[in-house]
Amino acid sequence: MNKEMKDIVVAGAALFAMFFGAGNLIFPPALGFLSGTSWFFCMLGFFITGVGLPILGVAALAKSGGSLDRFAGRVSPVFAKVMGTAIVLAIGPFLAIPRTGATVYEIGIKPLFSGVSPLTASVAFFVVTLFFALKPSSIVDKIGKYLTPVLLLIIGLIIVKGVASPIGHPVAKGLTQPLGRGFIEGYQTMDALASILFAGLVLSAIAAKGYKTAEEQISLTCKAGLIAGTGLMLVYGGLxxxxxxxxxxxEEGISKSDLIVSITNTVLGSAGRTAMCLAVSAACLTTAIGLTAVVGSWFEKLSHGKLKYESVVIITAIFSTLISVSGVEKIVTFSVPLLIIAYPIVIVLIALTLWGSKLSSAVYKGAVAGCLIVSVFDALSFLKVDTGAAGKLIAKLPFADAGFSWVLPAIFCAVVMELIRTTMHHKPLNQSTMPKS
Known part of the structure; x- marks a missing residue:
């Protein structure tokens, strides 16, 4: 294997491991349990948002030079900073990072060591996270070379044995719109949001290995993304x-954490608990390390060095430790409205970035505005807030039942904004301002 291929494989393995964290382990089995005989269509929907979007996000950010400012700045520089900060906080200390710690406790520690408190487990977990995250230059190599093989070995063993000797047969669960349900559930992995931040981390690591030209960096980052995506599809499909x-x-109503533990115990027997403890710890640790490093880098850059990377990383770990004690189910429930608002915007920005650089800023602004208006109403509806006539109208939009009510408004607003821009640009001069002959 030549140096370039080796670097691509290591970066791809690291990217896979950073993506494959708490949500990626608990949501696919829960979706399969919910869908029963409709599992295949749910899987396709889940692949779109859980695999396709993150890989496209990596490609879009690589095309933007790894810069979130360039990625979202076509809307406006202020929007890019606000959106970036919101995403960093969401997938950082407020939601995703604490979820990794909570998952390690509920799936990896509690079944084996019931006497260990959630706080003790969280403190230990985030101390290890800090050990890796405090040296960001070596994160990609450490994750790709050491943690990923452990993770793949254990998860692969569970999946291969479970597929070769199924524990039962899928039963009809009466789930409607399985494709749309899988699409929405893919939001919960938060990987499309994380991709626009992880891509910069991988791009920097590739540049540090001596690849100087933008073409080389973009090409290698995209190839690493494809490797990560292939791994995610295999694992998600199996789980x-x-x-x-x-x-x-x-039993119906079993929690996501208890379900994956029960499946593993059934598949692997008495060795299941130990294997799941190791798998969960490896999966969540790799994600926590990557996200913690991203938070530190973001706020150091945003503050122009006034906030030091090391200080932000330490604060993030402490805050995440405290939030993680609340448990996986509460963190997941809290995250849904935010994801309903954020995901469509990120999807649109990824699509527009990959579409081409010739699109005007007006198209970006219109598409984001259309997404934001509809997504806010969708989030309010999820929270059971009465949105009146506007909410009823949005619910009747095409594709609303499948979770895509924002698509046509985004396209409509983008077209309208572009027409306004074109009209203003070609507006004839007023007679009083025209030069005299």
Missing amino acids: LFLGATGSGMF
Whole structure:
């Protein structure tokens, strides 16, 4: 294997491991359990948002030079900073990072060591996270070379054995709109949001290995993304199928954490608990390390060095430790409205960035505005807030049942803004301002 291919594989493995964290482990089996015989269509929807979007996000950010300012700045520089900060906080100390710590406790520690408190487990977990995250220059190599192989070995063992000898047969669960449900559930991985931040980390690591030209950096980052995406599809598909085979075995209402533990114990027997402890710890640790490093880098750059990377990383770890004690289910519930608002905007920005650089700023502004208006109403509806006539109108939009009510408004607003820009640009001069002959 030549140096370039080796660097691509290591970067791809690291990217896979950073993506594959708490949500990626617990949501596919839960979706399979919920869908039963409809698991295949749920899987396709989940692949779109859980695999396709993150990889496209990596490509879009690589095309933007790894800069979130360039990625979202076509809307406005202020929007780019506000959006970036919101995403960093969401996938950082407020939601995703604490979720990794909570998942390690509920799935990896509690079944084996019931006497360990959530706080003790969280403190230990984030101390290890800090050990890796305090040296950002070596994060990609450490994750790609050491943690990813452990993670893949354990998860692969569970999936291969579970697929070769299914624990049961999928049963009909009466789920409507399985494709749309899988699409929405893919939001919960938060990987499309994380991709626009992880891409910069991978791009920097590739540049540090001596690849100086933008073309080389973009090419290698995209190839690393494809490797990560392939791994995610294989793992997600396997875990979702395992959940479907258990759809007739476990009681309705079982929590996501208890479901994956029960499946693993059934598949691997007495060794299941230990294997799951190691798998969860590796999966969540890799994600926590990557996200913590991203938070530190973002706020150091945003403050122009006034906030030091090391200080931000330490504060993030402490804050995440405290939030993680609230548990996985509460963190997941709290995250849904935010994801309903943020995901469509990120999807639109990824699509427009990959579409081409010739699109005007007006198109970006219109598309984001259309997304934001509809997504806010969707989030309010999720929270059971009465949105009146406007909410009823949005619910009747095409594709609303599948979770895509924002698509046509985004296109409509983008076209309107572009027409306004074109009209203003070609507006004839007033007679009083025209030069005299």
